[in-house]
Amino acid sequence: MRVDVAVLRRDFPIFEAQPAPFHYLDSAATAQICRPALEALCRFEGKARANVKRGVYRLAEAATRAFEEARRQVARLLGGVDPAEVVFTAGTTLALNLAAHGLSPRLGPGRRVLVSVLEHHSNLVPWQLACARTGAELVAVPATADGRLDHEALERLLDSRVAVVALTHASNVTGAVSDVARVARAVRAVGAVLVVDGAQRIPHGPVDVRRLGCDLYAFSGHKAYGATGAGVLWGRRELLEPFPPFLGGGEMITRVTLAHSSYREPPHRFEAGTPPIGPVLALGAAARWMMAQDWQALRAHEEALTRRLLAGLAAMRDVRILGPTDVGERIGVVAFTLESHHPHDICQLLDERGVCTRGGHHCAQPLMDHFGIEASVRASLAPYNDEADVDALLEGLETVRRILG
Amino acid sequence: MRVDVAVLRRDFPIFEAQPAPFHYLDSAATAQICRPALEALCRFEGKARANVKRGVYRLAEAATRAFEEARRQVARLLGGVDPAEVVFTAGTTLALNLAAHGLSPRLGPGRRVLVSVLEHHSNLVPWQLACARTGAELVAVPATADGRLDHEALERLLDSRVAVVALTHASNVTGAVSDVARVARAVRAVGAVLVVDGAQRIPHGPVDVRRLGCDLYAFSGHKAYGATGAGVLWGRRELLEPFPPFLGGGEMITRVTLAHSSYREPPHRFEAGTPPIGPVLALGAAARWMMAQDWQALRAHEEALTRRLLAGLAAMRDVRILGPTDVGERIGVVAFTLESHHPHDICQLLDERGVCTRGGHHCAQPLMDHFGIEASVRASLAPYNDEADVDALLEGLETVRRILG
């Protein structure tokens, strides 16, 4: 099945709204929202709003039902897990902070947390803070020269001191996809917990977290065709059960006196206060949209575009590509540098032709250090991209050279 | 100026969408969204989405500009504070957890945190957790028999041991509004910090936080005619400046290496990861909508409705009103019990007539204990309510009696 991008774009309202040329190649920063998610959001906020979890009037009951239905949709997207294992958060960043807080009782002097140099700051800074708090040691797993996780190095670092391994499923810079199943077996063998940052991987298709064998999995709605404001931490029930409360507030308690509070079971214990109901409903609708797609076809489409982009870049003088060149090992997130031009200047001039790309360190400074650079240009693909988008970028780079010399 | 509710309701799309009868009296749980907020939300998410704070292409730049403009609107709503003092969060609950975390360095054995028995769990549990972490002592400020803050008792409790005083501006159960300016003077005299939970007060009109003299002020967008998913912590710059980072992630750092991170100045230090951009834009639009209203007229309107509701309830046998009866001392949040019927049964039957109210402990169990009850019914007013709403509730209560005996 070939993907008909024109048809697929009908599911994404932005393409009607933005004037041509509009080559959106920044989906790794935020993807565009799909129509069902936008409709769920706007319908709830504008036409049917009530708070969830406690009201008995029909509007409130319907809101609660829709909220729990969103949880079921996300559970399906993650391979059919128990919905009670799906915790709604404000995004990946909050989810990973919750994970680091919840696992803190396992940390302490003599214990280690492994993170890779590929990590986004959101899967690094929370562990730095947790280590500083508990006295555990943060240890870096190196990357290969082409920006993949160094699986052998990781395995050498795994021993009984390791309490937690926190890794990104797919890098937001190099696009490299790690072999989480392989890592999970090795991590389990030393009795450690595996936390996976799925923010970049989920937008490229459903993930069976149980099959992968990880313990916790985080992602954001806005990168997965939902709305800004909501995300997910999935966790194995046995692991979440003993997590101490993180944020205190309404809805997460069973009983409160001034002296003492007792806390509800997961997921409610971790959903303090009014949740981002509209964004959660959008996330549920986006998950359902994702489940309805033909991911084999979308994957082939993405690989073809990635190949075209990589080949076009490789054919240019002084371009350095920051990730693996084998499209089987990566998603369509492609970062690169031009030797003689700064990423910001490049992105600025690409915008001139309606090409939206991102320049900077992409919240992955340790990886920039690994490559010995400060910043790069990143083009990231989603199902709604086509060859014209890729070609506009490649032609745009020629113009950049012409203008900046 | 009399308020023309029919005109005002045109600003609230829900009233077109919900079939009559629709008497929404649950605005204290979540208010309905105003049209400009809904439009800002749906427009951004559906037609103009890009991530904020870093992109240089025009769509991203416009998103960043809109985001910072929302900050300025909120700064105006709070009396014209410095926008850099406005931290966007996921809601009041997260804002208060951030406050408790940020103030933790001031806590420790021998230090005290005062909270009142009027507090919502979101302004209580974070302080319990902070006290448990630091060894500080949590001390309760009592309420009066009619559910107001006992100002004298608070003043007697203030001494040099007190590091933090955390109080609600208006109770979400009794509607009582505390004299924050008076409290602030007394708190300042002992060198403590005053944290105010403004979640219930803000929806009833702009607040000049500098004039009040408090140090930190929290509220939620969804209770103030914005969207779910965003809230605010305002803090005096000198106070926020030394706050340690709370959530770790992207956008809150200046530089990250694996060994060490350095953090940006407020507000960015506290806005880790992708913020809830759509909900923040909605909050900004709601703040602007609020600033355009005639609050003197709206206040008079609310007082008249509150008086009508209180009088109607007082005229019924076996009704107990849980707040002050002087409408000058309260907002239109009215909780009550019927001696012989349970709040859930009452709310369920009120829904029959399209009357949306809330039954339960309202996340204020210590206050329920104060009143010696488990739960109550709460009707809460917003500018879009009218006499028909109040009368539908009062008549509904008669029906409840008829059905349940």
Add this chain to the structure above:
Amino acid sequence: MSARLYHEAILAEARRGEGAGRLEAPERVVERDNPLCGDRIRLEVQLRDGRVVALRHTTRGCLLTRAAASLLARLAPGRTPAELAELDRRLEHWLAGAGEVPDEALALFAPVREVSSRHDCVRLPFMAAAALAREEAS
């Protein structure tokens, strides 16, 4: 819809309040909160040969919870804690729209099936009874 909820049989059962009160010397005590409204039930139980021989409850709750507590008091004697846990499980499913009513005596809750916000009100006494089994197991 909700008026149907408060039909005569439920009101009567709630008023009857079968088993309300306390035992002289209870062998087992369970307390259970409904976190959403603060409702609370306290069960006091006497067992013989692993089966309930006496059950009393102190219930602070809505009509549905009180009717359910009264029914529990009638259904519990003669059952094991494990059987009560199974009863709760089947009650949960039936309320959610799946399967048969777990006991004819509970059929009066049929209108509650459409009102998901109140399922936990009906279940509270049965969840408390199910907790007896969990305590036993641990």
Add this chain to the structure above:
Amino acid sequence: MSARLYHEAILAEARRGEGAGRLEAPERVVERDNPLCGDRIRLEVQLRDGRVVALRHTTRGCLLTRAAASLLARLAPGRTPAELAELDRRLEHWLAGAGEVPDEALALFAPVREVSSRHDCVRLPFMAAAALAREEAS
């Protein structure tokens, strides 16, 4: 719009790179990051009677930052740190659309005023210079 940004004067100024390099024995050193892109500038300064007599910079940045650094190197000598802080303040305002260009030499940045995402690129060297004054004050 952004093509206008890269007009000849800016490109030439960036290429000129006035003041690039290091001082033999700098009296004061300031480093400053642009947290958004990781760009960095290091200023080395020599003062006499409270005025800058020599300034060198090591700049890793985009064309705008490099052009601005070059201009700073030309504007700084003879000024006090407080005057440089004032220059940055006025540059910020001018970029934001208020007031006059703080120095004719900076007028080449006029097209940047419409591109708010790049204001900090232009300001980075001047913010670093302003930090000299803050250090002095503290």
